[in-house]
Amino acid sequence: MSTASFGVTRSPRLILFGHGQRFALGRTAVALGRRALLCTDPRFGAAPELGALVDNLREAGVEARVYDGTEAELPAAGIHACVDAMRGFDPEVVVGVGGGSCMDMAKLVSLLLAHDGPLDRYYGELNVPGPVRPVIALPTTSGTGSEVTPVAVLADDARDLKVGVSTPYLIPHAAICDPDLTTSCPPRLTAYSAADALTHAIESFTAVRREPTAALAGERVFVGKNALSDAYALSAIGAIARWLPRALADGADGQARAGLMLGALHAGLAFGAAGTAAAHAIQYPVGALTHTAHAVGVAQLMPYVMAYNRPACTDEFAQIARAMNVAGDDPERLADAAIDAVAALLDGAGVPRTLAELGLPQDRIGWVAAQSMLAARLVTNNPRPLDERTMHAIVAAAFRGDRAWRG
Template identity: 40%
Template sequence: MTDSVTTGTLRLPPRVHAGFGARAQLLHTLPDGTQRVLAVIDPFLTSSPLWIELQTSLEAHGVRVHVYSDIRPELPVDSLTAAADTAAALGVQAIIAAGGGSALDAAKLVALLVTHGGPLSRFYGENLVPGPVLPVIALPTTAGTGSEVTPVAVVSDPRRHMKVGISSPHLIPAAALVDPELTLAAPASVTAFAGVDALVHAVESFTAADLRSPWNDELPVFTGRNTLTSALALEAAARIHAWLPIAVREPANRRAREEMAIGSLQAGIAFGPTGTHLSHALQYPIGAATGTPHGLGTGLLLPYIVDALRRDPATAERIGVLGDAMGVGADPDAVITALSGLNDAIGVPSSLRALGIEREHLPQIAELALESRRLVGIAPVPAGEELLREILDSAFAGTLALRRTA
């Protein structure tokens, strides 16, 4: 397949280090002269030997570390405002983010609030952050969100019925240290749901619509299909498909953890400029309604999304390229079957009913998903209420049509 798109954009941290031991670069990635940092970390990390080693090393070099670990599920807006007030009062010069996607997103938003003030609601959407934020050094402890290299952070606003995204190139961390050693303690469910979300990132990045924008305009944060990221998305999908079941089954398998860390990073680099689409648009209201992990929802939805999109000939061709990369063949049916089989292998249910969704919820989910215009707009086919309802109906029933025709 020859891709007709020959334009692309990459937005990355100035420094990205990946591999066992990469965390040792932490001191060297802090801005020169840094004396005080806020460490936004998951609560379980505070007593971890790995974190204690890092904190001890920083303090031995004259860097005072203030730990903030009140990372609440779904990141309520008020909790982030409190963290930013703490950081501002301490006069920190940089933020270290260590943890899963919530910790990394929290650090980005604290950096935003410290620099530009609140409320966060004035930044909801794209390209509304007015300038650089406090430097963030990101150390992910899960292989999934890719937040260490992306320009987006997501919060829960009680005034709304789903999560809200803030997207800006200014939110990209100053450095990403992707050390698989930090993921070894992740429970099987976290490994599974974070890992399948990384696969969704790769698939949706590779199947994104062509959203070309004139170079003399302000570029959207997410620019659609991208010649610079397609190969990364394919390699990420191949890695994750091969190694995620092993990482879930054998959590101490260092090779599996390493492959997943790299696959997640590649998927993050791919979707950071490209964007994601329908799995994420639908998951936002589903996650808000059920309180279930983000990756659980996006992973569950992915086979149904691909099943619906494969009716478009151009997208079906791209799905075939994806299948070749994953080693399952170019038939879209084989790709959908492989995605469903992966979900079965790692414990992702096949029906929305398993998440507590009732049939009467489906119309509102579709309606709320359509409010995520940026995500819906990145889908490779026009995605109105009818298509979203069709996907939701299939996912509710747990039935893949496969050979369905338009």
């Protein structure tokens, strides 16, 4: 069987997309239970839109309680605090409303409500023993794709690193994607969220190709590049390249907001099956040292990772260039142009050009390279083989801002 005829999609049972679809929350939730916990953050917790969602649930006959203490980057202690506060309520459905941290909070709370802790029992892939409480995800940013993915990421203070729990059981039961919920996103959050989604799409489209055995999708959460994830990834790249500049120019542009949200959704569907690679592996130690947001870190690294992967990805990079509306017929030139087009889009979004700008000390480049290699799932998903020496070269190029470097 060729990889061209092999495909995997992991997705919610229900995806609703479009303006006003948030008001389908009540009828979606009542089919799952009569007690709903809403996980969000302080910003959205104070927004009138949250009150409208609570009213919508109650009108459908669902008792709703709100936990609005979700913190950015999702510390493990906050997850346990939410579970402890809500265990007596015993929610039958958990609703994540907000950015990636809020949706990941909902996933991990639903996990701990269904299975005993501590959370570190479930770190890594395929370590969750069975179904969790059903989750409904409503994104308020166009970036993480968590509304459709089988992974949740949290900050483990004991390890001083971001860690992940990956299992198809964490895929939300339903994703309700209403672009109207993103219109209040400030320009910087809009830009960084879209840059995150772009990175997801590029890394999934260029992931390693694995032998498509009948056992592959059962043995791995993230199977690598495949026909179905490719279709979602290219759609996402094209949508983000087209609509991000318009959304930044006018945050109230409903068409641009919808285009970006669809791009982020498709990026989530792409990497939820194919997985991500080197940019994500490097960002984990970079984020631990610099305390910068995940989206900023992976986006900053993307052009340098692309430069390293360029010899292994001529055809894929040429297709990325075409998706970004770069003209030309020669695949080699298009492949080079793809790196430049991605870098230009990220520059326009205000993503820092160097790891030095993120605050990474030069004397920690070697440590970052060594720590990056420990993320074996991400390292082995990269299309060009990596070792500590080549990882060091990528990090060094990203530190000095050498985008002419080509691996």
